[in-house]
Amino acid sequence: MAAETPPLPQPPCVAPDWALFLDVDGTLLDFAAAPADVHVEPGLVDALAVLHRRLDGALALISGRTLAQLDRLFSPLKLPAVGLHGLEQRDNGHLDLHRRAPALDAVLAAAQALAAKYPGALAEDKGTTIALHWRGAPAAEEPLHEFATSALIDLPGYHLQPGNSVIELRPDGAHKGAAVLSLLAHPPFQGRRPVFVGDDLTDEHGFAAVASHGGFGVLVGRRQPSAARYALHDPEAVRAWLDDAVAIAGDEQRRRDDP
Structure with a gap:
């Protein structure tokens, strides 16, 4: 009988030198029976906005959804984002889209x-x-x-x-890992330690991409095998992890304001 894979440890707190790549469904958001039925928890948009500023813009959504869907979900926030697992990409206002096949x-x-x-x-x-x-x-x-x-x-x-x-x-030819590598080649992501958080098989490309640049993956759930180094139990744990980072950012700001 094969030995059970030991659970992965929890990730460290978000650091200001990271480039943070976040999957959406099953990572930031709980699954729903249909994609249109997902719910964005109160406070999540604000938390993402704070961390986007703390990371000097180096926070991106990497999703199987379209960019238009992501913008509706997280409105009024409009983050750097990759849609359709890499077929759509927006960075610093530049938008790349693939054409629809006639068939x-x-x-x-x-x-x-x-x-x-x-x-x-x-x-x-x-x-x-x-x-x-x-x-x-x-x-x-x-x-x-x-x-x-x-x-x-x-x-x-x-x-x-x-x-x-x-x-x-x-x-063919586009996936989350390739999209992450494309973002890492340019500011504000360039030169930072990349961290990818995701739950699904499609996120394994992202885990491999960040590992190739000295970073690491964070698996949401217990799926194995995985190239991730750390894990969080579910989307609720991901949101709590992000909230902890927001709280630390607030403490740091207060210390700067009151030396």
Whole structure:
């Protein structure tokens, strides 16, 4: 019988020389049955704004959501961000977007017809990708997997990206790790110690990217194996960890104001 992997330790507190990369669903936000149903906890936007200032702008959201969705969720905050696992990227006001494949419309229509047979399942149009969700309909997992695999015939240059109760049809050559490396090549992220916090298989690319630049990953949950060095139990623990960093930043500011 194989020995159980020991739990990972909790990460140190956020340091002012970090470049902090944060996944969203399952990391900052608790999962919901459908992506549109997630809830942003009170105080989270303010905490992110404080840490963004403390890190001199070196805090970015790295998500499978679109940039437009991220901006709606965290309004009025508009952070550096990577959307669609690297297919969209915004840094210092510059926006990069990938084009939609012509065949995607027909594949989406077929996916939506299939998902409609399983109440709670969802075929989500994400612009350049399609995400097939079954969190609200576990019985849909196998047929959605089979559909996604067969759809690759009509989408050359695409691959399947599995996730937490979701599988995504997405273009080759872009992932969270590549997006992180792109951000690290330029200010305000350049020259800082990179830290990536995420929960899903798609975040392993991010963990590897920050490790290659002297940083580390923080896994949310207990999924193993993982390239992360540290772990936090769930999104609530992530939010508490960020709140601790905000409190320390406030103490430091008070000491500067009252020498």
